[in-house]
Amino acid sequence: MTNTIEITKAQTSKIHDVDFENLSFGKVFTDHMFVCDFKNGEWQQPEITPYAPITLDPSARVFHYGQAVFEGMKAFKDDENKVWLFRPEDNLLRINKSAERLAIPAFPQDVFMEGLKALVQLDEAWVKQGLGNSLYIRPFVIATEPAIAASPAVEYKFLIICSPAQSYYSGDVRVLIAEEFSRSANGGVGYAKAAGNYAAQFYPTNLANKEGFQQIIWTDADTHQYLEEAGTMNVFFRINDTLITAPTSERILDGITRKSILKIAEDSGISVEVRPVKVSELIEASKDGSLKEIFGSGTAAIVSPISAFSYKGEVFEIPHQEERFSAIFKEKLLNIQYNKSEDPYGWRVSI
Amino acid sequence: MTNTIEITKAQTSKIHDVDFENLSFGKVFTDHMFVCDFKNGEWQQPEITPYAPITLDPSARVFHYGQAVFEGMKAFKDDENKVWLFRPEDNLLRINKSAERLAIPAFPQDVFMEGLKALVQLDEAWVKQGLGNSLYIRPFVIATEPAIAASPAVEYKFLIICSPAQSYYSGDVRVLIAEEFSRSANGGVGYAKAAGNYAAQFYPTNLANKEGFQQIIWTDADTHQYLEEAGTMNVFFRINDTLITAPTSERILDGITRKSILKIAEDSGISVEVRPVKVSELIEASKDGSLKEIFGSGTAAIVSPISAFSYKGEVFEIPHQEERFSAIFKEKLLNIQYNKSEDPYGWRVSI
Ligand SMILES: Cc1ncc(COP(=O)(O)O)c(C=O)c1O
Ligand SMILES: Cc1ncc(COP(=O)(O)O)c(C=O)c1O
Numbered sequence: 001m002t003n004t005i006e007i008t009k010a011q012t013s014k015i016h017d018v019d020f021e022n023l024s025f026g027k028v029f030t031d032h033m034f035v036c037d038f039k040n041g042e043w044q045q046p047e048i049t050p051y052a053p054i055t056l057d058p059s060a061r062v063f064h065y066g067q068a069v070f071e072g073m074k075a076f077k078d079d080e081n082k083v084w085l086f087r088p089e090d091n092l093l094r095i096n097k098s099a100e101r102l103a104i105p106a107f108p109q110d111v112f113m114e115g116l117k118a119l120v121q122l123d124e125a126w127v128k129q130g131l132g133n134s135l136y137i138r139p140f141v142i143a144t145e146p147a148i149a150a151s152p153a154v155e156y157k158f159l160i161i162c163s164p165a166q167s168y169y170s171g172d173v174r175v176l177i178a179e180e181f182s183r184s185a186n187g188g189v190g191y192a193k194a195a196g197n198y199a200a201q202f203y204p205t206n207l208a209n210k211e212g213f214q215q216i217i218w219t220d221a222d223t224h225q226y227l228e229e230a231g232t233m234n235v236f237f238r239i240n241d242t243l244i245t246a247p248t249s250e251r252i253l254d255g256i257t258r259k260s261i262l263k264i265a266e267d268s269g270i271s272v273e274v275r276p277v278k279v280s281e282l283i284e285a286s287k288d289g290s291l292k293e294i295f296g297s298g299t300a301a302i303v304s305p306i307s308a309f310s311y312k313g314e315v316f317e318i319p320h321q322e323e324r325f326s327a328i329f330k331e332k333l334l335n336i337q338y339n340k341s342e343d344p345y346g347w348r349v350s351i
Numbered sequence: 352m353t354n355t356i357e358i359t360k361a362q363t364s365k366i367h368d369v370d371f372e373n374l375s376f377g378k379v380f381t382d383h384m385f386v387c388d389f390k391n392g393e394w395q396q397p398e399i400t401p402y403a404p405i406t407l408d409p410s411a412r413v414f415h416y417g418q419a420v421f422e423g424m425k426a427f428k429d430d431e432n433k434v435w436l437f438r439p440e441d442n443l444l445r446i447n448k449s450a451e452r453l454a455i456p457a458f459p460q461d462v463f464m465e466g467l468k469a470l471v472q473l474d475e476a477w478v479k480q481g482l483g484n485s486l487y488i489r490p491f492v493i494a495t496e497p498a499i500a501a502s503p504a505v506e507y508k509f510l511i512i513c514s515p516a517q518s519y520y521s522g523d524v525r526v527l528i529a530e531e532f533s534r535s536a537n538g539g540v541g542y543a544k545a546a547g548n549y550a551a552q553f554y555p556t557n558l559a560n561k562e563g564f565q566q567i568i569w570t571d572a573d574t575h576q577y578l579e580e581a582g583t584m585n586v587f588f589r590i591n592d593t594l595i596t597a598p599t600s601e602r603i604l605d606g607i608t609r610k611s612i613l614k615i616a617e618d619s620g621i622s623v624e625v626r627p628v629k630v631s632e633l634i635e636a637s638k639d640g641s642l643k644e645i646f647g648s649g650t651a652a653i654v655s656p657i658s659a660f661s662y663k664g665e666v667f668e669i670p671h672q673e674e675r676f677s678a679i680f681k682e683k684l685l686n687i688q689y690n691k692s693e694d695p696y697g698w699r700v701s702i
Contacts, residue, residue: 026410026499033409055406058384058512059377063493066417066546067553103553138499142414143550148377148489148514150583152553161409163499178538185536185572187529189551195417196547199494200540202418202454202503221536222573232501 005034005111005118010050013125020128023166025300026136030123034115034160037144038105043158046111048119051161057146061153067143068195069098072232072299073256074165075120075135075351077127078339083120083135085349086337088113090256095139098192103152104141112139117351119160124351126164131334136165136300165300172307173296175230176213177279178204179312182221183228183251190251201231213310215296219279220251227277233296233304234258238325239285240292242271257297261329263345268332270325279311286316294318295326303330356385356462356469361401364476371479374517376651377487381474385466385511388495389456394509397462399470402512408497412504418494419546420449423583423650424607425516426471426486426702428478429690434471434486436700437688439464441607446490449543454503455492463490468702470511475702477515482685487516487651516651523658524647526581527564528630529555530663533572534579534602541602552582564661566647570630571602578628584647584655585609588628589676590636591643595624608648612680614696619683621676630662637667645669646677654681 010031018028029051036046062068071091076084092113096106120127120135127135139160143153181204184190189197201216208216217235220226228246229235234255237244243265248254265272285291286309294306305326308317335341336348361382369379380402387397413419422442427435443464447457471478471486478486490511494504532555535541540548552567559567568586571577579597580586585606588595594616599605616623636642637660645657654677659668686692687699 024500027497029410051409053406053408055404057404058402058510059380059489059514061550062546063413063419064421064489064491064546065549065553066419067550068414068417070415101554102550103557138410138415140415146378148512149375150549150552152557159409161499163410180538182536182538185533185539187531187533187572188536189547194547194551195413195415196540196545196551198416198501199412199418199453200545200547201501202416203452206454206503221538 005046005048005115007048007118007122008050009122015125018164020164023164025165026163028163030126030135030162030164032119032122034119036111036115036158038156038158039154043105043108043111046115048115048122054157056144059146059148061143061145061147064148065143065150066194066196067102067104067153068141069095069102069104070138070140070193070195071095073137074299074337075127075137076337077129077133079129081129082339083124083127083351084337084339085116085120085351087256087260087347088116088349091139094193094254095141098194099141101189101192102194104143104156107141107158116160119162120351123162126162128164131338132167134165136163138163167301172305173215174213174308175215175217175306175310176208176211177217177227177309177311178219179224181216183218185221186250188251191249191253193253198231205231211310217309225278225280227279227282228252230296232300233298236261236295236297237277237282237291238293240290242273243325244273244275244277246277247274255297257299257302257333260333260347261297261303264329264332268328282309283311283316286318291318292321293325302333356397356399356466358399358469358473359401360473366476369515371515374515376516377514379514381477381486381513381515383470383473385470387462387466387509389507389509390505394459394462397466399466399473405508407495410497410499412494412496412498415499416494416501417545417547418453418455418504419492420446420453420455421489421491421544421546422446424488425650425688426478426488427688428480428484430480432480433690434475434478434702435688435690436467436471436702438607438611438698439467439700442490445544445605446492449545450492452540452543453545455494455507458492458509467511470513471702474513477513479515482689483518485516487514489514518652523656524566525564525659526566526568526657526661527559527562528568528578528660528662529570530575532567534569536572537601539602542600542604544604549582556582562661568660576629576631578630578633579603581647583651584649587612587646587648588633588642589644591641593622593624594676595626595628597628598625606648608650608653608684611684611698612648615680615683619679633660634662634667637669642669643672644676653684
């Protein structure tokens with residue numbers, strides 16, 4: 001395959017129809033998309049084209065067997081109108097790790113980075129200045145081969161689409177701790193951003209929503225005693241002044257925000273423990289007042305404070321802290337992402 | 352919604368291009384398909400149209416979150432050219448059970464049955480006479496709403512496509528018993544025909560293929576001590592003259608072939624045990640010679656004899672039986688399906 005991306009520009013831009021003050025997440029897309037097909041055993045000519053519907057045979061395996069993986073990342077605009085990505089190589093590495101588990105061919109690193117940068121450059125006007133504004137970027141791969149045998153496809157489509165975003169969650173989040181439903185198992189695909197992992201959470205999350213909880217914190221499928229992660233966020237606990245989070249595993253997504261927070265926490269002299277966390281420990285800490293914070297971390301919400309959790313019908317409110325760890329991490333992350341501070345880690349990548 | 356299906360016939364048939372003697376499973380489709388969209392909170396006008404590609408926004412949720420369920424069923428042609436379905440209401444009930452778990456709206460029973468029959472009637476010429484020949488029918492639902500928020504879609508497409516089939520597996524199957532990978536967990540979606548369940552099996556199955564095993568028999572994700580089911584088949588064991596199979600659960604698909612076999616076995620005076628089966632029991636029975644048969648059951652293969660299993664690197668061959676249960680069940684099932692015998696159960700449904 002050639003690495004030179006073929007670019008076809010949109011004739012007109014849709015940008016003037018968009019109300020950037022009132023975006024709902026993931027509904028508006030920019031003028032272009034990146035597309036690359038896999039067939040005859042290799043990735044074909046990468047292209048940037050006008051954002052447009054795709055046409056597939058009804059027998060395309062993605063419709064039947066969920067052979068699909070995705071990523072989520074963001075671009076940020078600084079005060080000088082320069083656009084930055086945040087740790088994009090990690091998203092590439094992770095989509096390929098997910099792809100391997102789903103028997104999807106890996107996508108070449110150089111084409112990914114080149115395509116990503118060219119696409120964001122082309123749609124730069126869609127990245128708005130101002131903290132909280134960003135361009136949400138969604139790389140994904142789908143099995144397109146028209147054949148319904150239950151085996152890996154030999155044809156795929158890799159795409160990158162972009163959606164301008166404000167913040168994902170508004171306000172504090174109330175969560176339910178899973179007692180019965182589960183998200184993943186040992187030996188399964190929980191660590192991958194496999195499409196099917198997400199739809200599987202919709203029904204239990206609907207039930208939680210009805211009880212007034214926006215998210216579920218998943219527990220291990222065996223015993224439901226250990227806290228794992230939320231639907232699209234890793235989860236942190238602050239007990240007294242120690243920051244605690246579960247280790248990643250084959251059941252838990254290795255979140256890029258999570259590992260960035262761990263790094264920042266260590267470098268800020270905050271005591272950090274990466275270890276299994278029991279539900280019972282959380283409840284005790286809540287009862288004796290040592291539980292100071294719970295928050296989720298993820299690309300979409302960055303840091304999302306959790307104000308209450310429910311377990312076996314009992315609701316535990318988390319008293320508001322004056323000095324929240326979550327606020328510190330959010331600020332430090334945003335400062336790096338928006339080029340407002342030094343970036344000692346080399347996480348910021350110019351497009 | 353109106354129940355009257357709008358039918359647009361294909362102008363020409365593709366049937367003359369098809370080599371019915373050399374079909375590979377699920378690659379050739381008939382002239383028509385059934386389509387019904389869900390929007391504004393309800394299923395819209397059902398249609399039968401020429402089989403054709405479908406066009407979706409790249410942000411359609413099925414591509415990102417695997418919000419999709421499917422069914423597999425067959426039509427058979429008897430010696431008088433009459434076409435029969437096998438327990439079709441069970442497929443409808445099951446797709447709606449799967450749909451509920453995936454937060455997809457249920458599809459109305461009458462429209463399903465009417466659409467299915469009308470479609471198979473229209474493409475009747477594609478159902479060939481002769482044992483082993485059949486029309487494989489694939490109803491499925493996909494989330495089409497163009498929005499990448501990780502929550503249930505508000506728009507869906509229900510389709511039925513049909514593919515002429517010979518037999519799915521050729522010859523006896525050698526299987527690997529899962530020791531590390533897993534297919535489903537308690538509280539998960541294993542009992543549903545959720546798209547994502549299938550892609551998740553591709554990678555471990557590829558590994559098994561490389562070692563010379565066509566299929567995996569999954570075990571419980573916790574302990575890997577209990578035998579559950581294969582990728583697209585339930586599994587039966589014959590120890591001496593007792594037929595044993597695991598009970599269905601939230602981890603195991605409630606197979607229609609499985610329950611048909613259980614019924615036939617009971618009525619044939621075969622001793623049947625529906626109970627958890629340990630891997631260790633299987634190994635002991637293999638060693639002491641009491642393990643007479645293992646076979647899989649499913650719509651695609653109907654009954655598929657298993658000639659060997661591997662566990663922790665050791666391969667256990669199953670000596671060929673003169674009088675196989677699997678052959679008895681297959682014959683009785685085929686006779687009912689192809690209208691060669693009485694159907695005391697009312698399983699056969701004329702189109
Ligand atoms: C299951 C799951 N956990 C955690 C995360 C957070 O990961 P990241 O910080 O890389 O966005 C995500 C979202 O990307 C996710 O889907
Ligand atoms: C996971 C799984 N188990 C078992 C079966 C067999 O079910 P049935 O006999 O209804 O085809 C299937 C296929 O349909 C399946 O997908």
